[in-house]
Amino acid sequence: MSYIVNRNDRLNVLVEDLTHDGAGVGKVDGYPLFIPGALPGEEVDVHVTKTMKKYGFARLLNVTKESPDRVEPPCHVFSECGGCQLQHLSYEGQLVQKRKTVRDVMDRIGKLPHVPVHAVKGMDDPWRYRNKSQIPFSERNGDIVSGFYRTRTHHIVDTDVCIIQSEVADDLMTALKQELHGLGIEAYDELTHRGMLRHLVVRKGRATGEIMVVLVTNKKKFPQKDAVVELIKKVVPNVTSIMQNVNNQKTNVIFGEETICLHGKSFIVDSIGDIDFEISARSFYQVNPEQTEVLYGQALEYAQLTGDESVIDAYCGIGTISLFIAQKAKEVYGVEIVPQAIEDAKRNAELNGMDNAYFEAGPAEVVIPKWYADGKRFDVLVVDPPRKGCDEELLNTILEYKPKRVVYVSCNPGTLARDLRILEDGGYRTQEVQPVDMFPHSSHVECVAWLEL
Ligand code: SAH
Numbered sequence: 001m002s003y004i005v006n007r008n009d010r011l012n013v014l015v016e017d018l019t020h021d022g023a024g025v026g027k028v029d030g031y032p033l034f035i036p037g038a039l040p041g042e043e044v045d046v047h048v049t050k051t052m053k054k055y056g057f058a059r060l061l062n063v064t065k066e067s068p069d070r071v072e073p074p075c076h077v078f079s080e081c082g083g084c085q086l087q088h089l090s091y092e093g094q095l096v097q098k099r100k101t102v103r104d105v106m107d108r109i110g111k112l113p114h115v116p117v118h119a120v121k122g123m124d125d126p127w128r129y130r131n132k133s134q135i136p137f138s139e140r141n142g143d144i145v146s147g148f149y150r151t152r153t154h155h156i157v158d159t160d161v162c163i164i165q166s167e168v169a170d171d172l173m174t175a176l177k178q179e180l181h182g183l184g185i186e187a188y189d190e191l192t193h194r195g196m197l198r199h200l201v202v203r204k205g206r207a208t209g210e211i212m213v214v215l216v217t218n219k220k221k222f223p224q225k226d227a228v229v230e231l232i233k234k235v236v237p238n239v240t241s242i243m244q245n246v247n248n249q250k251t252n253v254i255f256g257e258e259t260i261c262l263h264g265k266s267f268i269v270d271s272i273g274d275i276d277f278e279i280s281a282r283s284f285y286q287v288n289p290e291q292t293e294v295l296y297g298q299a300l301e302y303a304q305l306t307g308d309e310s311v312i313d314a315y316c317g318i319g320t321i322s323l324f325i326a327q328k329a330k331e332v333y334g335v336e337i338v339p340q341a342i343e344d345a346k347r348n349a350e351l352n353g354m355d356n357a358y359f360e361a362g363p364a365e366v367v368i369p370k371w372y373a374d375g376k377r378f379d380v381l382v383v384d385p386p387r388k389g390c391d392e393e394l395l396n397t398i399l400e401y402k403p404k405r406v407v408y409v410s411c412n413p414g415t416l417a418r419d420l421r422i423l424e425d426g427g428y429r430t431q432e433v434q435p436v437d438m439f440p441h442s443s444h445v446e447c448v449a450w451l452e453l
Contacts, residue, residue, distance in 0.1 A: 004031075005028050005031050005033065005048055005051055005056055006048065006051060007048055007049065007050060007051050007056075008047070008048060009047075009048040010045065010046070010047055010048075010061070011028060011033075011045070011046055011048065011058075012043060012044070012045050012046075012064060013026035013027070013028055013033060013035070013043070013044060013046060013058075014026055014027075014042075014043050015035065015038045015039060015040055015041065015042045015043070015044060016040060017040055018039070018040055018097055018101075018443075019034060019443075020101065020414075020443055021085055021443050022036070022085030022086050022442075022443040023035060023036045023037075023038070024036070024037070024038025024039055024040065024042065024044070024060075026038065026044070026046070026058075031055070031056065032054075032055040032056070033046065033048065033055070033056050033057065033058045034055065034056070034057050034058070035057075035058045035059075035060050036059075036060065037060040037079070037088065038060050038063070039067040039069065039070055039088065039089055039093075040067065040097075041065075041067045041068075041069075042063055042065055042066060042067045042070070043063070043064045043065035044060055044061070044062065044063050044064060045060075045061040045062040045063075045064060046058035046059060046060055046061055047059045047061055067089075067093075069089055069090045069092070069093030069096075070088060070089065070090075071087075071088060071089065071090045072088075073087035073088050074087065074163060075087055075161075075162070075163055076159075076161075077147070077148075077157050077159045080150055080157045081147070081148045081149075081150065081157040081159070082148065082149055082150050082151030082152070082153075082157075083148045083162070083164070083442070084164065084441040084442055085441070085442055085443045086441050086442065086443060087441050091122065091126050091440065094122075094437075094440065094441070095119070095120040095122045095437060098120050098435055098437060098443075098445040099117060099118075099119055099120050099435055101413060101445060102117050102120075102413045102433060102435050102445060102447055103117045105413045105414050105416070105417040106413075106417050106420075106433065108417075109414060109417035109418055109421070110416075110417035110418070110420045110421045110424075110430075111421060112417070112420060112421070112424070112430055115420075115430045115431075115432070115433060116432050116433070117433045117435065118432065118433070118434045118435070119435075120435040120436065120437050120445065121291075121294050121298070121434065121435070121436045121437065122437040122440070123290065123291060123437060123440055126437070126440035126441065127163050127164060127440075128163060128164065128165065128166060128167065129164060129288045129290060129291070129440065130164050130165045130166065130287050130288065131166070131203060131204050131205070131206055131270070131285070131287055131288070131289050132201070132202070132203045132204075132285070132287050133162070133165040133166065133169035133173075133200075133201065133202045134199055134200075134201050134254055135147065135148070135169070135173050135199060135200045135201070135202075136148075136149065136156055136198070136199055137156075137176070137177075137180075137187035137188060137197045137198065137199065137200060138156050138187050138188060138189060138190065138195075139186060139187050139188075139189050139195060140156075140158075144176075144177045144180055144181065144186075144187045145158040145177075145187075146158065146159075146173050146176070146177050146187070146200070147159040147162075147173075148162065154190060154252075160173065160174045160177070164440070164441060165202075166202065166204050168202060168204060168211060168235075168236055169200075169202040169204075171235050171236070172200060172202055172213060172232065172235055172236065173200060175231060175232075175234075175235045176197070176200060176228075176231070179231055180197065183224050183227045183228065183231070184224055185197060185224050185228070188218050190250075193218070193250055194218075195218060196217050196218055196219065196222065197215060197216070197217060197218075198216045198217065198218055198247060198254075199214075199215075199216035199254050200213070200214070200215060200216075201213070201214035201216065201245075201254070201281070202214075203268060203279060203281075203285075204268075205268050205269060205270030205271075205279070206270060206289040206290065207270055207271040207272075207289070208268070208269050208270055208271065209238075210240040210241075210268035210269055210270070211236055211238070211239050211240050211241070211268065212239075212240060212241040212242075212243065212267070212268045212279070212281065213232050213236070213239060213241070213242045213243070214242075214243045214244070214245055214259075214281045215228065215242075215243070215244050215245070215262075216244075216245045216246075216247050216254060216255060216256070217244055217245070217246055217247070218247065218248055219246070219248060220246045220248075220258065220260075222244060225244065225262055229242055229262050229263050232263075233263070239263070239264065240264050240265055240268050241261070241263070241264045241265045241266060241267065241268055242261075242262045242263035242264060243259055243260065243261055243262060243266065243281045244259070244260045244262050245258065245259045245260075245281055245282075246258045246259075246260070255281070255282050259280075259281050259282065266280060266281075267279055267280040267283075270285070270289065272286075272289060272292055272293055272296065272320060272324070273293060273296070273297075273324060274327070275320075275323045275324065275327075275348075275352050276348070276351055276352055277318065277320065277348050277351075278344070278347060278348060278351060280344075282340075283318060283340075283341075283344055284317050284318055284338070284341055285318065285320075286320065286438070287438075287439075288438045288439065291436060291437065291438045292320070292438070294436050295409065295436045295438065295446055295448065296320070296321055296324045298434050298436060298448045299321060299324075299325075299382060299407050299409055299448050300324060300325065300328065302405075302407045302431075302432075302434075302448060302450035303325065303328075303329075303380050303382065303405065303407050304380075304405070305325065305328040305329045305380070307328060307329065307330060308329075308330050308379075309329045309330055309378075309379040309380055310329070310330055310331050310332075310333070310376070310377065310378045310379055310380075311325050311329045311331070311332045311333070311378060311379065311380045311381070311382060312332075312333050312334075312335070312368060312371075312378050312380075312381045312382065312403075313325060313332055313333070313334040313335070313382045313384075314334075314335055314364040314368060314381065314382065314383040314384070314385070314390075314394065315335075315336060315337075315364055315383060315384045315385045315386070316334035316335060316336045316341075316345060316359065316384070317336055317338075317341050317345075317384075318336075318341050318344040318345050318348060319334050319336075319341075319342075319344070319345030319346075319348055319349060319357065319359060321382060321384060321409070322334035322345065322349075322357050322359070323345075323348060323349060323352060323354060323357060325382065326349070326354050326356050326357040327354075329356070329380075330356065331356045331357070331358070332356065332357045332358070333358050333359075333360070333371060333376070333378070334357065334358070334359045334360070335359070335360050335361075335362060335364045335367045335368060336359070336361060336364075337361070337362065337363055337364070338361070339361040341361075342359045342360065342361040345357075345359045346359050363391070364383075364385075364390075364391065364394050365391040365392075365393035365394040365397070366393075368394060368397050369393070369397045372397065372400075372401050377401075378401075378403045379403060379404060379405065380403060380404070380405045380406070380407065381398060381403045381405070381406050381407070382406075382407045382408075382409065383406070383407075383408050383409065384409040384410075385410070385415075386411070387411055387412040387415065388412075388415060389410070389412065389415025389416065389418060389419050390408075390415075390419050395419060395422050395423065395426075398423065398426075399422075399423070399426035399427070402427065402453055403453070404452065404453045405450075405451065405452055405453070406423065406428060406450075406451040407448065407449070407450055407451075408420070408447075408448070408449040408450075408451065409446070409447070409448050410446065410447045410448075410449065411438075411444065411446050413435075413445060413447055416433075416447055416449060420449060420451070423451055427453060428451040428452065428453055429451065429452055429453075430449055430450070430451050431450045431451065431452055432449070432450050433447050433448070433449045433450075434447065434448045434449075435447045436448065
């Protein structure tokens with residue numbers, strides 16, 4: 001008779017796998033137990049905390065046989081903070097695991113066991129890579145706390161250091177925490193909706209070193225603003241831009257509608273490859289610029305442009321991939337659902353003197369069929385959809401008009417595999433998949449897939 005797992009059982013289990021959010025998976029007579037903190041290959045003592053019909057959860061008590069890839073997490077709040085999931089796994093081990101994740105979904109969901117999935121392109125130095133930090137502030141027992149939210153909660157794990165963000169973000173977070181009360185400023189309290197400072201947002205141009213600091217405040221009237229500007233200038237003497245964003249809503253959304261310039265310019269400039277981008281307080285911009293270059297470079301390589309092609313960049317954001325492609329193609333048509341991002345894309349095309357990039361705001365699944373209906377034809381289609389993958393209507397349009405090459409950039413291997421299967425069934429062949437590590441120490445992995453008709 002097979003063993004039935006019950007809540008509060010204490011068991012020793014062999015960990016066989018890792019979930020997409022970084023928990024170990026052990027099986028007891030075929031019944032999966034999710035064990036945060038455990039690694040594949042390990043034998044662990046666990047305490048079962050919850051059981052459901054098909055799976056359960058357990059707390060790691062003790063590792064009785066350790067994985068050779070286990071390392072001491074360098075961050076002192078790793079076990080409490082929800083920002084990273086894999087710091088207890090060596091970086092090499094993370095890359096192996098991420099490739100396996102992609103391989104698994106290609107086989108299981110995509111039914112594409114013959115398609116090569118290459119080794120993940122990782123970073124030489126996978127720390128301090130983020131160019132944007134969004135740090136919540138709050139009051140707790142008369143003190144200011146700031147840091148990052150514990151997973152699935154609004155509890156701030158107080159810290160002065162985050163080793164995946166920039167040093168300047170650490171310095172600002174610490175200085176504000178120490179000095180705000182002295183300046184008569186309180187941090188925001190979500191429960192009472194009182195207090196001034198809600199979030200500190202820091203953005204840094206990797207190529208230019210330009211720095212923007214945004215203070216998200218609960219009120220527009222901010223009497224101590226000159227003192228705070230002076231404090232920020234003391235911490236970052238060469239700061240490019242200090243902005244105030246007003247958000248007086250009871251909401252989880254970080255930014256409000258109104259943004260005011262307190263010092264310097266209202267944007268910073270950064271470049272990817274040869275292309276410059278203006279980034280304002282609320283612009284979408286990739287958070288790991290070093291790996292963005294790797295990701296876009298791979299997309300460009302798969303697009304195999306000679307200079308004669310008409311290319312679509314679907315889900316183009318502020319046109320970063322579009323402008324990369326515009327340098328090597330006859331023309332690029334970018335489409336994106338957020339109108340503000342399309343404004344940024346047009347401005348960035350102009351800033352770089354590019355006159356062969358066209359942008360239109362709207363849903364890709366509506367705008368692209370319209371371009372085709374207007375008689376436009378395209379040689380290559382690049383898509384970079386959000387986590388839910390491509391809209392079905394867009395896939396239908398691809399299968400109707402059949403551009404000869406599709407380059408699919410994806411932040412979710414599961415929906416990538418699903419969409420590749422649909423395109424395969426409609427006549428495309430997936431040539432290769434190249435994973436790229438955009439978020440070291442998290443469980444995320446990006447991929448670029450190359451398809452030919
Ligand atoms: N390619 C860009 C952005 C990719 S993120 C870059 O690399 O920076 C995915 C983008 O798809 C987001 O900007 C989101 O606003 C946009 N989006 C989401 N649904 C969409 C839809 N139906 N049509 C067009 N764009 C959409």
